[in-house]
């Protein structure tokens with residue numbers, strides 16, 4: 008009996024114990040649920056909503072907020088759901104702007120708040136959208152390949168869909184992409200969509216006629232010490248590599264050693280040369296001691312770089328020596344060339360340049376061959392054309408997809424000091440490329456501060472991801488060739504180096520020519536081409552006097568007048584002279600209502616950012632003024648003339664007033 | 673009875689293990705939560721994954737301020753000057769002179785809404801000089817917001833809250 | 835006998851304790867398990883469009899116009915009285931209807947049902963009007979449609 012009782016006891020005991028264990032095991036799930044990270048945020052959020060609720064409706068909405076997983080599901084992306092809003096609860100609620108994260112409102116950006124539902128969070132911020140704990144969701148767990156982007160690189164994500172170089176409202180990304188093109192990253196690295204990149208580095212044929220071996224040596228050794236603004240990087244070459252390169256370059260074609268003698272060009276008048284230099288407005292593109300537009304080469308030190316004979320030849324016809332140059336061909340007389348070159352040679356020499364050597368340079372053949380190998384090894388032909396080397400293969404690794412590379416696929420080499428993150432790796436690669444291993448070839452670029460961040464952002468934007476078609480904003484590559492004789496003249500005067508037509512061309516000039524015929528009067532345009540007058544006194548980069556023959560000017564003006572027109576802009580606004588009353592009213596509107604004189608000067612009164620309007624009556628077409636006043640951003644979207652929302656009647660009167668300026672009735 | 677106590681102790685220890693296994697339970701037992709990070713500053717998120725030894729440079733300005741700076745330099749600096757002191761080159765002929773936006777006092781006295789009104793609607797409508805044009809149509813609400821964010825950095829100020 | 839008795843009594847009460855504890859725990863386990871089981875069957879999150887979603891700002895829709903939200907199959911129409919959301923799924927056999935701005939009606943391409951902008955059937959085999967859906971305004975000032983809540987046909991939201 009006692010034994011039986013004892014046995015039963017034991018059974019009951021185990022029964023109780025096991026039941027209890029089951030209970031504990033069962034409790035794990037609800038307990039885990041109870042301690043979920045998002046739960047405390049969701050409760051906090053509801054409390055804050057209740058606290059802030061002003062209306063009964065807000066109170067009702069607040070009370071409806073329960074504890075649950077919130078998510079954004081975007082069917083356009085395969086398999087993507089973002090549960091970030093389970094903790095980041097206030098992102099869509101502008102009332103939470105002063106709350107602390109994660110409950111705070113998302114700042115207003117081009118895609119928020121309207122497009123939260125279609126973009127989700129991971130599209131821009133990366134991380135692991137499905138996770139519901141912070142470490143996992145932010146992608147900080149070591150097995151997640153794409154951790155969250157630090158906020159300072161978020162613009163990189165704009166670039167996964169926006170393929171253009173300039174992405175609106177993404178300054179840093181646009182800057183980075185522009186820098187990459189300018190610095191010539193695409194010369195060595197293949198990147199999807201940039202196969203057509205073209206370098207604007209000079210052709211290297213004929214250097215022996217242009218410069219001296221000493222100058223070349225100093226330059227190749229460290230270009231930036233000679234000219235800080237140059238885009239050519241510091242290649243970090245050894246002395247023998249430099250010597251062999253110079254030898255190689257000197258034989259393309261074999262040296263004539265022109266730097267030694269110049270008998271056929273008599274001395275010119277440097278004073279007249281200086282006047283010519285100023286009148287020709289060379290600093291509309293070049294700089295002298297840093298002053299000027301800066302889209303063409305710095306000219307100080309040029310006398311130590313080139314010899315006078317080459318300079319004269321170049322000024323006479325730049326296109327014969329550098330077919331791809333952006334420099335127009337001026338019509339200089341022989342005397343002009345002598346004087347101008349004299350001025351440049353006398354004034355713009357570099358005191359630190361190596362002293363000229365008085366003997367011919369005849370490098371041994373072995374050195375020349377070594378130089379060719381060096382030239383190939385460092386991928387010089389990625390940027391520079393030179394005869395005899397036609398293969399312009401890229402020597403660097405392809406960069407498509409670099410912006411999403413998992414960290415464990417990166418080679419950190421010697422850089423143990425680096426945090427193991429993609430952005431830090433890219434940053435170090437870009438700012439000190441040779442520090443990873445010996446034998447690397449990437450040159451040293453000068454990139455600091457925001458520029459470095461910008462380039463990292465641009466690289467991070469290159470994810471090579473497959474983006475649903477409707478999200479992609481393709482890169483537009485404009486293609487336009489001015490036709491016929493007009494095209495020939497445009498080429499000769501290199502109008503497109505400064506002006507834009509149909510999306511093609513430079514942006515030195517503020518005036519695209521696409522609708523020039525609707526804008527200005529033909530007679531004025533012809534005169535302007537012959538003798539450019541000042542329209543914007545404040546600019547350094549003004550229209551250059553090309554000294555073109557009258558016949559060319561007439562042809563150009565006439566062509567633009569007939570072809571570069573826009574039918575939306577009224578060709579003839581007034582059938583007869585406008586009523587003086589309207590002119591008076593226009594004048595009143597100009598000064599009193601819209602305050603146009605803040606920027607435009609008439610008779611020496613007013614600001615001088617906008618164009619002078621003294622002669623606007625002979626320059627502009629009234630229809631243009633009318634169209635302009637009604638919304639000048641239609642012409643160029645960055646025009647600074649504000650859109651006042653001018654009513655039609657005011658626009659007509661303003662046009663009447665402005666077209667009366669500078670005309671003798 | 674001693675046996676029961678012993679078993680209860682076992683169970684308690686077992687339960688403690690289970691709790692400790694759960695991340696949230698750990699915080700309950702040991703106080704600090706290893707995932708509990710102040711998200712106020714985006715940099716602190718990074719602190720988990722980077723150490724301080726080496727860092728790529730951090731821009732001085734956030735996204736909105738950077739956008740604002742670009743807009744300010746493009747549209748406003750002509751008169752208000754690069755640093756907002758009202759000394760842009762186009763201010764030379766203006767009367768009254770453009771507002772000194774780097775003035776701390778002035779900026780603290782203005783709410784974001786005040787600034788947005790003058791930038792968007794122009795000086796004329798606000799009873800100021802008509803030389804300050806209305807930018808509302810060109811910039812729109814969002815971009816004016818960027819500009820204001822940047823203006824605040826010029827005077828290093830936020831509007832006073834009461 | 836006394837101590838024996840006592841011990842026996844102690845045995846009994848201990849057994850009783852174990853019995854009660856074990857049975858209570860068992861009951862809790864089975865009860866809890868069934869609750870959790872049911873909870874498990876109900877999905878927490880689904881890979882489908884939410885029934886409640888935001889659209890544009892109210893003033894982006896002009897008076898007298900209709901916007902179509904393709905993914906959610908919803909129209910939002912604005913009349914001079916206010917806003918109204920309609921499902922775009924035909925009540926006949928479930929084709930997706932289309933709004934034709936020229937005629938100002940909603941038409942089904944399958945069997946030619948036609949609906950007015952308040953959802954009423956004008957023509958065709960459709961048995962019922964298009965369901966009218968709940969509209970609301972989000973805190974950020976966007977239109978919120980809730981397809982899970984149907985409202986009476988004549989409801990117009992002011993927003």
Ligand code: FES
Nearest residue numbers: 924926927942945
């Ligand atoms: S399904 Fe629309 S009419 Fe038949």
